[in-house]
Amino acid sequence: MSDELYQERIVALAKAKTGAGKLAQPTKTARRDNPLCGDRVIIDVKVDDTGKIAEIGHQVRGCLLCQASASALSSIAIGKDAAGIAEIRHDAERALGREEGAAHEPYAAFAPVAAHKSRQECVLLPLEALKDALS
Amino acid sequence: MSFDVAGVRRQFPILSEIIDGRPIHYLDNGASAQTPLAVIDAVRSYETTSRANVLRGVHRLAERATELYENARADVATFLGVQPMEIVFTGGCTAAINLVAYSYGQLLKAGDRILLSELEHHSNIVPWQLLRQRSGIEIDMIPVTPDGRIDLALLPKLLTPRTKLISLAHISNVTGALLDVNAVVAAAKTVGAKVMLDGAQRAPHGPLDLPALGVDFYVFAGHKAYGPNGVGVLWAKPELLDAMPPFMGGGSMIGRVTFAETTWAPAPRRFEAGTPPIGPAIGLGTACNWMRGLDWTAAHDHEMGLVQRLMDGLQKIDGTEILGPASLQNRYPVVSFMLDGVHPHDVAQTLDAFGVAVRAGHHCAQPLMDRFDLDGTTRVSIAPYNDNSDIDALLTGVAHAAKTLR
Numbered sequence: 068m069s070d071e072l073y074q075e076r077i078v079a080l081a082k083a084k085t086g087a088g089k090l091a092q093p094t095k096t097a098r099r100d101n102p103l104c105g106d107r108v109i110i111d112v113k114v115d116d117t118g119k120i121a122e123i124g125h126q127v128r129g130c131l132l133c134q135a136s137a138s139a140l141s142s143i144a145i146g147k148d149a150a151g152i153a154e155i156r157h158d159a160e161r162a163l164g165r166e167e168g169a170a171h172e173p174y175a176a177f178a179p180v181a182a183h184k185s186r187q188e189c190v191l192l193p194l195e196a197l198k199d200a201l202s
Numbered sequence: 203m204s205f206d207v208a209g210v211r212r213q214f215p216i217l218s219e220i221i222d223g224r225p226i227h228y229l230d231n232g233a234s235a236q237t238p239l240a241v242i243d244a245v246r247s248y249e250t251t252s253r254a255n256v257l258r259g260v261h262r263l264a265e266r267a268t269e270l271y272e273n274a275r276a277d278v279a280t281f282l283g284v285q286p287m288e289i290v291f292t293g294g295c296t297a298a299i300n301l302v303a304y305s306y307g308q309l310l311k312a313g314d315r316i317l318l319s320e321l322e323h324h325s326n327i328v329p330w331q332l333l334r335q336r337s338g339i340e341i342d343m344i345p346v347t348p349d350g351r352i353d354l355a356l357l358p359k360l361l362t363p364r365t366k367l368i369s370l371a372h373i374s375n376v377t378g379a380l381l382d383v384n385a386v387v388a389a390a391k392t393v394g395a396k397v398m399l400d401g402a403q404r405a406p407h408g409p410l411d412l413p414a415l416g417v418d419f420y421v422f423a424g425h426k427a428y429g430p431n432g433v434g435v436l437w438a439k440p441e442l443l444d445a446m447p448p449f450m451g452g453g454s455m456i457g458r459v460t461f462a463e464t465t466w467a468p469a470p471r472r473f474e475a476g477t478p479p480i481g482p483a484i485g486l487g488t489a490c491n492w493m494r495g496l497d498w499t500a501a502h503d504h505e506m507g508l509v510q511r512l513m514d515g516l517q518k519i520d521g522t523e524i525l526g527p528a529s530l531q532n533r534y535p536v537v538s539f540m541l542d543g544v545h546p547h548d549v550a551q552t553l554d555a556f557g558v559a560v561r562a563g564h565h566c567a568q569p570l571m572d573r574f575d576l577d578g579t580t581r582v583s584i585a586p587y588n589d590n591s592d593i594d595a596l597l598t599g600v601a602h603a604a605k606t607l608r
Contacts, residue, residue: 072551072555073548073551073552073606073607078606078607103563104547104564105563105564105568105577105578106547106577107577128577129545129577130547130548130551131544131545131607132548183551186547186551189547
């Protein structure tokens with residue numbers, strides 16, 4: 068049930084707001100909207116010469132799950148390139164029960180969302196935005 | 203007179219359902235109302251004793267089905283205070299608006315204007331934008347007041363001799379505000395414009411007298427009015443239906459078909475191409491009769507008493523704000539609110555854990571959300587079968603969300 072959905076770890080990730088805010092001079096920016104629920108994520112990144120993320124900032128107008136995911140993503144994105152972010156996406160998919168296997172931290176925290184199909188896009192939206200920013 | 207809410211509740215089997223050990227507190231009636239046994243029985247009876255296609259067969263099942271279907275048309279007409287042949291069954295409320303936008307829209311010319319409002323549901327915006335793309339009409343918009351009503355003071359400025367139609371929500375699906383229909387009809391007459399009301403949120407709250415309202419078109423959805431899914435209603439003045447070309451072509455809507463030329467059936471059949479939603483229409487006719495059997499003065503007082511209880515309770519929770527009229531005057535039991543620091547979806551998800559069903563988000567009214575710079579709202583929409591326990595469970599859930607999620 069939902070009380071289990073909003074477990075302490077997810078709430079803590081959202082409240083941490085890791086990476087929240089705009090970057091002053093991003094290399095790339097991407098925005099993703101979820102037309103069904105109206106959630107909106109804007110991701111700024113600074114990418115180095117090798118394609119790796121040097122800095123990341125996110126602006127989320129969305130629910131707690133979306134905020135928590137943006138925060139989780141920002142906490143591990145530095146130093147990753149597009150392939151590395153794709154790996155994190157697999158972790159998220161595993162946590163949501165959409166792929167086989169165990170998810171790594173911090174996305175393992177999203178396991179309770181596996182039982183709430185209608186909320187899974189909220190978790191994936193920041194990953195979609197970052198993928199766009201890196202493409 | 204007191205309202206027998208327990209007696210009404212007994213007619214809705216789903217309200218006795220227990221999920222994860224909790225009773226259901228169904229406060230999402232604005233999205234889809236629940237359906238009473240009378241409607242379930244009527245649909246089951248059609249499916250088990252009279253199922254056949256309508257209008258064309260000569261066998262006894264076809265005759266039974268046709269009679270039930272046409273009786274349903276008459277039941278809906280009685281509910282609206284109009285004649286049966288003025289009732290068109292559609293696939294839903296959205297389908298009914300699209301029918302008008304397409305068919306009545308064909309009578310309009312480039313440069314003609316349609317007047318909508320800022321609080322319309324997308325289904326009363328997008329069909330007109332599609333018409334604008336097809337035929338070059340123009341769309342004007344009436345802004346809303348800070349308390350979520352259509353600002354009719356601006357109406358005289360927005361009406362022009364080219365305004366052909368004003369299409370507005372009878373009741374806002376977000377703020378619950380009731381439209382001052384008399385003022386709109388009077389203003390429309392000054393420029394010769396027609397008036398259409400989107401009655402999706404009004405029809406579930408009792409019978410109507412459309413001739414007295416003085417409007418030209420009225421639409422509503424079956425599933426929000428205690429009927430089945432898959433059926434809606436368009437009512438229009440007969441002279442308008444007579445003038446309107448068909449929307450969809452197919453069986454039932456023709457007079458005579460040759461490859462050289464086809465003539466159209468008279469209304470309402472002209473607008474009911476193909477096999478109609480027979481069972482759902484029969485269910486909707488029964489739902490209209492069911493609604494006519496309620497004492498709506500008492501039911502409305504009961505519903506608005508729940509609104510007051512809700513508003514009083516929300517006020518006691520820090521950081522809540524209502525989007526919509528604060529007074530109970532000229533409003534219906536649809537209440538949207540925000541909880542500072544908590545996204546509406548998180549409020550709704552938390553409420554689900556308390557057995558409370560509400561809607562959260564933009565409510566298919568994104569221009570209204572933009573007007574108030576909101577991500578969305580949490581919406582409570584009340585039906586006659588709701589009671590104090592539903593409101594109290596909701597308030598407990600909102601207080602829990604306020605405590606744990608911010």
